[in-house]
Amino acid sequence: MVSAMEIYMLLPKTNCKKCGLPTCMAFAVGLLGREKKLEECTPLFEEKKYEAKLAKLKDIVAPLESASETGLIIHPEKCFGCGNCVIACPVNVAAEPTRCGAGLGPEGDRVILRVEDGVVVANNLQECRRFGPNRVLCNACTATCPSKAIEFV
Amino acid sequence: MAVDVKVVTYRDIFQYGAEKMGLHSEEYLKLSASIILDKQDMARLGVAEGGKVTVENELNRIVVNATASADKPHPGLAFMIKSPWSNQLEGDESCLPGVAGVRGIRAKVSPSTEGITQMDEILQRLRA
Amino acid sequence: MTEFNYKTCTGCSLICEDILFPDAVSGSFSHAKNLCRKGQAHYKALFSERAEPLVEGSEVSLDQAIEKAAEILRKARAPVIYGWSNCTLEAQEAGLALAAKIGAFVDDPSSYCEGQLMERILSGKIPSCTLDDVRNFADTTIFWGSDPSSTQPRHLSRFSYFPRGEKRQKSYEEERTCIVVDVRESPTAKLCPNTTYRVMPGEDLQFLEAVLAVLEGKIPRFGDKKKMIELGSIIKKTEYGVIFPGPAMLDSLRDQMDRFEELVRRLNEVTTFKVVPMTGQYNSRGFSQLLFDRTGRVKGVRFAASGEAAAEAPSLVEAVKGADGILVLGSDPLLDLPIGLARAFAAAPIIAIDPRLSLTADVARVVIPSAISGLETGGTALRTDGVKVTFEPSIKSDHLADEQILTRIMEEI
Numbered sequence: 016m017v018s019a020m021e022i023y024m025l026l027p028k029t030n031c032k033k034c035g036l037p038t039c040m041a042f043a044v045g046l047l048g049r050e051k052k053l054e055e056c057t058p059l060f061e062e063k064k065y066e067a068k069l070a071k072l073k074d075i076v077a078p079l080e081s082a083s084e085t086g087l088i089i090h091p092e093k094c095f096g097c098g099n100c101v102i103a104c105p106v107n108v109a110a111e112p113t114r115c116g117a118g119l120g121p122e123g124d125r126v127i128l129r130v131e132d133g134v135v136v137a138n139n140l141q142e143c144r145r146f147g148p149n150r151v152l153c154n155a156c157t158a159t160c161p162s163k164a165i166e167f168v
Numbered sequence: 169m170a171v172d173v174k175v176v177t178y179r180d181i182f183q184y185g186a187e188k189m190g191l192h193s194e195e196y197l198k199l200s201a202s203i204i205l206d207k208q209d210m211a212r213l214g215v216a217e218g219g220k221v222t223v224e225n226e227l228n229r230i231v232v233n234a235t236a237s238a239d240k241p242h243p244g245l246a247f248m249i250k251s252p253w254s255n256q257l258e259g260d261e262s263c264l265p266g267v268a269g270v271r272g273i274r275a276k277v278s279p280s281t282e283g284i285t286q287m288d289e290i291l292q293r294l295r296a
Numbered sequence: 297m298t299e300f301n302y303k304t305c306t307g308c309s310l311i312c313e314d315i316l317f318p319d320a321v322s323g324s325f326s327h328a329k330n331l332c333r334k335g336q337a338h339y340k341a342l343f344s345e346r347a348e349p350l351v352e353g354s355e356v357s358l359d360q361a362i363e364k365a366a367e368i369l370r371k372a373r374a375p376v377i378y379g380w381s382n383c384t385l386e387a388q389e390a391g392l393a394l395a396a397k398i399g400a401f402v403d404d405p406s407s408y409c410e411g412q413l414m415e416r417i418l419s420g421k422i423p424s425c426t427l428d429d430v431r432n433f434a435d436t437t438i439f440w441g442s443d444p445s446s447t448q449p450r451h452l453s454r455f456s457y458f459p460r461g462e463k464r465q466k467s468y469e470e471e472r473t474c475i476v477v478d479v480r481e482s483p484t485a486k487l488c489p490n491t492t493y494r495v496m497p498g499e500d501l502q503f504l505e506a507v508l509a510v511l512e513g514k515i516p517r518f519g520d521k522k523k524m525i526e527l528g529s530i531i532k533k534t535e536y537g538v539i540f541p542g543p544a545m546l547d548s549l550r551d552q553m554d555r556f557e558e559l560v561r562r563l564n565e566v567t568t569f570k571v572v573p574m575t576g577q578y579n580s581r582g583f584s585q586l587l588f589d590r591t592g593r594v595k596g597v598r599f600a601a602s603g604e605a606a607a608e609a610p611s612l613v614e615a616v617k618g619a620d621g622i623l624v625l626g627s628d629p630l631l632d633l634p635i636g637l638a639r640a641f642a643a644a645p646i647i648a649i650d651p652r653l654s655l656t657a658d659v660a661r662v663v664i665p666s667a668i669s670g671l672e673t674g675g676t677a678l679r680t681d682g683v684k685v686t687f688e689p690s691i692k693s694d695h696l697a698d699e700q701i702l703t704r705i706m707e708e709i
Contacts, residue, residue: 095181095483096332097445098453103468108460118431118450118459120314120330122300131329133336159458159468161445161483176479176497176544181446185337190345191631191655227635239481245496247480252631252638252655259634272497294630294642295659 016088016166017075019043025068025075027058047168049079079168085145086168087137087156094134094164100156101128101135106142128156128165135165171209175223175257175273177250192287200251201232201284205277206243210236215279222280225273228256228293230285234277246277252290304687305331306382306578306670307338308448309680310427310455317690332449339671342691345653347665358664362701365623365647365662366708372621375400376644378612379627381577384675387698388583391625392590394706396603400623401615402587403596405632406580411595412553413546413573414581418588422560425538425570427454427681432461436534438475441500442542442574443482448680452487456538463536473530477503479544493519493527500548504559507531511562537569543576575680577627578670582678616640624648625698626666630655649701667695675699 022043030038034055036045045051053076059065082088098120101107107115110125121129127139140146144153145167156165186196203223205215213234215221221234223246230253237247248254257273303315316329325339349361356364369375377400380388395402406414416422430437437456444451452458457467457474464471476485476492477500485492495503499518506516510528515521531537539560549556563569575581584594591597591605596615598606609615616622617640629641631654641656648660651668667673672693676686696704 094333095445095449096334096336097449098330098332099458099487102453102458112460116460118454120316129329130332131327133328133331133333159487161487174497178480178482178544179443179446181333181449184334187631188337188341188344191653240494242480245479250632255632255634255638257635259636291630291655291658294635294638294655296639 016168017047019047022046022072022075025072026056027062027065029058031058033057046076047079049082049168082168085140085143087140087143087145088166088168089135089137090164090166091134091136092164093162095162096130096133096135097161098130098135099159099161100165101126101130103155103159104128105153105155106144169213170276170278171205171213171244173205173209173244173246173275173277175203175246175248175254175275177248177254177258177273180249183249183251197284197287198233200249201230201253202249203232203234203277204237204247205234206241206245207236208241208243209246209277210234213277213279220280220282220284221277222282223257223275223277225257225275227258230256231280231282232284246275252287253285256285256290256293303690304670304685305335305338306668306677306687307332307335309575309578309580310448310450311578311670311677311679311685311687312450312454313685313687315690320690323691334447334449339690341652342668342671346695347648347650347653347657347663349665350657350660350663352661358696361662361664362704363708365664366705368621368645368647368661369394369398369400369623369705370709372398372619374615374618375621375623376615376619377402377623377625378404378616378629378641379623379625379649380404380583381406381575381580382626382669383579383583383698384669384673384677385579385582385586386675387625387669387702388579388586390699390702390706391623392586392599394623394702396599397706397709399599401596401598401609401619403612403615404580404583405627405629406576406584407595407612410543410546410573410575410580411584412550413541413556413571414575414584415588415594416553416557417571417573418585418594422557422571423564423569424572425681426683427456427572427679428683429536429570430461430538430572430681431455431459431464433463433536434461434538435464435471436473436475436530436537438477438537438539439484440477440539440541441479441545441548442540443478443484444540444574445483445487447542447576448574451540452484456540457487473534475527475530477545491527491530493523495519497544498548500545501552501555504549504552504555508559508562511566531563532566534567534569537563537567539569539571540574541571542574572681579677581680581682582676585678585682613637613640616644619644622646624650624656624660626650626669628654628656630659649698651695664701665695666701667693667697669698673697 026039107126183199474488502518506518509516516524598609646660647662648657674688
C-alpha cells in the first residue's frame, strides 16, 4: 500500500493551505485516510507544471477511492482464490461454523468474504469488526493472504 | 559478461491459468519465458528489470526476460517457472525429470539482444 | 433450506466437492462459488482449444481416429501407455486392461519424484493419514519443498493451517504451527515467515541430518543453530505432526529416501508424525494405487502378454526410445518433461487422447478428443491422501469419456 510520504513527494510542497490544511504533508495523510479528495488541491489541477505528478497521483489514489469504509481493498488480479481469508475471517466463522469454520465454502449470505469466479469478493462490510463504534484492528484476512491481494488502506 | 547460475524451477498459479488459456498465448509466453535473478547478479550483468538474457548450457540456449528477485539475496541462484522453456535446459539423456534438487540446472546467463524464444521455436526443437 | 447442487472440481489433487454454479441452468459458469484460481482456469478450459479427431494432421471422423489408433497399437511390439493421472479410476482400469492385452509398458508423470514416496506410503513403510485427520488433529504441518498456495491453493484453508478441527478449535491462531522448508520465499513461506527454513538446492539431506541431531539434543551442523534448535522444540511439543514433501525435496533426496524413512521413524519415537504426499494431477494417487495393487510397484511397469507384470522393466526413457506406439492419456509430455524425454516422445508414433490441444497433440499421429473428466464425465478418483471421491459431471458433453475410448480401441484390436 502506498505511504503518505510517497504521496507527499508528488504534491506541490508549497504549503499554500488552499485545501484547508496547514501543510502538504497533512494533505497527504488526509488523502490516505480518505478524508480529503485530490480535487481539493486546486494548484495540482490548475497549474500545468504539475501535470505529470497529477497523473501519477490519480493512479495512486484510485484504489483508495474504491476502498470500503473498513479500509478493505481487494486486488482480484493478485488473488489466488485460496480461501485463506474466507476461513480466517472471524465473522465468516461465526456465521457458518460448520462450513467456514471447517474449511468449506459458505452457504449463506451473512458472510463477508467468499470466493467467486476464482477470486475473493467482499460483501456485508458493515459486519466487519473493523467497522463501527466498537471497531477493533482485526487483520485476519490480510495476515493470511499469500499474495497481498487483500489489504487495508 | 556472463554469470553462472543454478536454476531452480517452481510452480506458479498464474502461469497455470495462462497455460489453460492457450499454450501459444501472449500471457503464457510472458509468464514462462522469464527468469528471476538475484539483484546483484543482474547488476553485474548490466541487465535492467525486464531486460532480455540468454540462458544457456550444454543442452540448449533460450532467450527470456529477466526480473529482479524480491527475495533475500541469493547470488548464483536463479528461479524459473517450470515450463517448456526451463525444460529446454534440463534432463540430458539419462533423463530423470525433476524440479531441481541435486542435479539442478546449471546455466550461464548473459545479456541478450535477440528476440525472446517463442513457443513455435521450442516445438520445432522438440520435433527435430 | 435450499438444496445445494454441489459440483466437484478436478483441477488438483484436493478434489474439492463444494463448488457451486448458480447460473448453470442458463448454461453459464459465471458466479461460480468456491473455485480457486486454479479450479477456475480448469473450468474455463472447457471452452477453449478443444481437440478434434485427427490422423497425420488431417481431420477425420472419431471412428477413423479410433481405428487408426487401434491399428498402431495392434502392430506395435513395444507399446507404451503414458499419462494416466488426469483420468478417473474407471478409465485407468480400462487402460490397464488394454495394457495387459497388448503387453505395454506403463508409466505416469509423477512416478519419478513422488514414486519413491508413494511406494513407501502405499506399502505402509511410511505412516500416512487423511487430510481430514490433518484438519482435525494436526498441530504442526511441514511443507518441505512444496508450495501448496500455488499448486493446491485450498490446501491451507481446507485442511492444513487455517480451519478449525476436532482437536484444533483454536486453529492457526493458537494451536497450529506451519513450517516451510524451501529454497525461495514462496507464497506459502510468506504466510509463516518465522517458521520458514531456507535450504539451498541439494542441502535437504544436511537439513534432515540437522533435524535428527536436534532431536538427540546435539548441536546441529547445518543452518542457523538457534533456529534449528527451535525447530527441535516445536517438534518435541507437537502432538500430531504432518510432513508434506514436495517434488523439490523428493528430487533432492532421491537417493536418500532411506534417511527420510529413518527421520520419520525417529519422529514417531518422539510423537506422532505422518507423511501425506502432494500429488500433481487430480488422480495421480489413484493410478499409483491401482498399479501397486496389481503389481506391488508404482513406477514403470511392463505388462507381459499374460497380463502379469514383468519382473524387469526398462526406464521410461528406454521404453519411449524403443517404442513403436505410444498412447498418451490426458497428459502432455512434450510440455512437462525435460528435453531429452520430450524429444524421445516426439520421435515416436503417438496417439494422444486429450480433451484439449496440447504440444503432444501437435506432434501426434492420431488425436482423439475426450471429455474433461470430472467436468464432463463422472467417475471416481483418489484424492492426494487416498480418500476416494465420487463425482458426477458438471455439464453435459458429446465428447467420449476416456474409458469409453479405451474400450473401443480394445474392441478394434
